[in-house]
Amino acid sequence: MDLIEKTEELLDEELCDHCLGRLFAQLGHGLSNDERGKSLRVAYAMSSSEEERTDVPSEPENCSLCENLFDEIDKFVDIITDRLESIGFETFLVGCRIDPEIEEKEEMLWTEYDIQTSEPIKSEVNREIGKRVERKVDAEVDLERPDVKAIIDTRFDSLDIEIAPLYVYGRYKKFEGNIPQTKWTCKQCWGEGCERCGGTGKMYETSVEELVGEVLKEMTFGEDFTLHGMGREDIDARMLGDGRPFVIEIKSPLKRDVDLEELKNRVNSDERVEIQRLKRTDKDKVIEIKQKRSDKSYLITVEYESPVEGEKVKKGLAKLRGMCISQRTPSRVDHRRSDRVREREIKELELKDMDEQEAKIHIRSEAGTYIKEFIHGDQGRTEPSLAEELGVECSVKELDVTEVHYET
Numbered sequence: 001m002d003l004i005e006k007t008e009e010l011l012d013e014e015l016c017d018h019c020l021g022r023l024f025a026q027l028g029h030g031l032s033n034d035e036r037g038k039s040l041r042v043a044y045a046m047s048s049s050e051e052e053r054t055d056v057p058s059e060p061e062n063c064s065l066c067e068n069l070f071d072e073i074d075k076f077v078d079i080i081t082d083r084l085e086s087i088g089f090e091t092f093l094v095g096c097r098i099d100p101e102i103e104e105k106e107e108m109l110w111t112e113y114d115i116q117t118s119e120p121i122k123s124e125v126n127r128e129i130g131k132r133v134e135r136k137v138d139a140e141v142d143l144e145r146p147d148v149k150a151i152i153d154t155r156f157d158s159l160d161i162e163i164a165p166l167y168v169y170g171r172y173k174k175f176e177g178n179i180p181q182t183k184w185t186c187k188q189c190w191g192e193g194c195e196r197c198g199g200t201g202k203m204y205e206t207s208v209e210e211l212v213g214e215v216l217k218e219m220t221f222g223e224d225f226t227l228h229g230m231g232r233e234d235i236d237a238r239m240l241g242d243g244r245p246f247v248i249e250i251k252s253p254l255k256r257d258v259d260l261e262e263l264k265n266r267v268n269s270d271e272r273v274e275i276q277r278l279k280r281t282d283k284d285k286v287i288e289i290k291q292k293r294s295d296k297s298y299l300i301t302v303e304y305e306s307p308v309e310g311e312k313v314k315k316g317l318a319k320l321r322g323m324c325i326s327q328r329t330p331s332r333v334d335h336r337r338s339d340r341v342r343e344r345e346i347k348e349l350e351l352k353d354m355d356e357q358e359a360k361i362h363i364r365s366e367a368g369t370y371i372k373e374f375i376h377g378d379q380g381r382t383e384p385s386l387a388e389e390l391g392v393e394c395s396v397k398e399l400d401v402t403e404v405h406y407e408t
């Protein structure tokens with residue numbers, strides 16, 4: 001059946017130009033569906049024989065398929081742009097929910113008239129709304145990762161807005177112990193507030209996550225935040241050197257163009273932490289820093305249980321330098337974690353300072369090394385260890401992470 005014959009049959013269906021044209025959406029470039037619909041009516045009239053010359057059939061007043069949904073596009077556009085006014089964004093995407101009955105009717109038409117060239121009504125509505133919204137707001141459509149997604153339900157004129165998280169990359173330093181990297185909910189009350197946590201609901205007064213996140217949340221009018229770190233140091237360890245790479249994620253920010261210099265200054269006014277090298281990033285960076293395995297360098301003050309001679313320490317370190325140590329899952333680590341043995345290389349080992357009671361040691365080791373266990377041996381679970389090598393019990397008096405070896 002040719003196009004004209006099909007059009008003739010379809011005229012009985014009382015379709016608007018959009019719905020008629022959409023059945024042939026894959027035919028002809030640079031046309032909108034309503035232009036296709038109009039053209040088909042014209043072509044039909046022009047193809048009539050000389051004896052039975054016909055007028056161009058007019059568009060029916062009520063479309064039997066969409067119930068004149070396309071007359072409502074401007075209303076949807078207004079609903080969307082009104083809401084978007086209070087949100088800062090550079091890219092957006094419009095989506096819609098269509099009455100399922102309309103979608104069903106449409107599919108029946110495809111079957112009945114053997115239509116292979118259509119597109120779903122949903123995609124036309126999305127496009128028509130998107131084009132007009134784009135004209136009214138200072139932003140572009142992004143199909144992959146829009147800052148804002150607006151989904152309108154065409155039956156109820158209701159709107160759902162999804163705001164993509166905002167990500168900022170940086171490095172943090174931490175100058176005090178007793179600050180965990182991320183917020184730690186009180187184990188006794190699970191955040192409710194109890195005697196143990198002094199009503200805060202937290203195990204520690206604050207965290208790097210809160211010290212950075214609260215400021216950025218305020219600046220972006222966001223809902224919540226999460227800090228993703230490239231590994232984490234022990235709560236009592238300081239984080240020095242160039243700092244540890246992290247990404248702070250703000251959920252549902254109403255403002256995206258943040259002044260990173262201001263963020264830095266405000267966070268750094270608290271002397272416990274310092275952030276630097278800030279830049280805007282995306283969620284790929286979160287995956288990257290979570291997967292990246294970087295060497296770490298430490299400066300550790302080791303305390304001996306009884307005095308040790310300097311020569312013995314020097315020899316011991318020389319022996320351990322460059323060795324692969326094997327570590328069973330430490331006893332201090334959550335016992336629900338499976339007990340396994342891992343091999344880790346001690347790449348650098350250097351004596352910085354010492355007396356008979358203690359030594360300051362620089363260590364560079366592979367990602368995932370349990371560094372405290374390498375010092376005290378964890379009752380033989382880490383082998384070899386410094387304690388084993390020196391033949392005396394050793395404990396970690398101070399531990400600073402001096403470098404996370406990661407470029408950028």
Ligand SMILES: [Zn+2]
Nearest residue numbers: 016019063066
């Ligand atoms: Zn229609």
Ligand SMILES: [Zn+2]
Nearest residue numbers: 186189194197
């Ligand atoms: Zn509590």
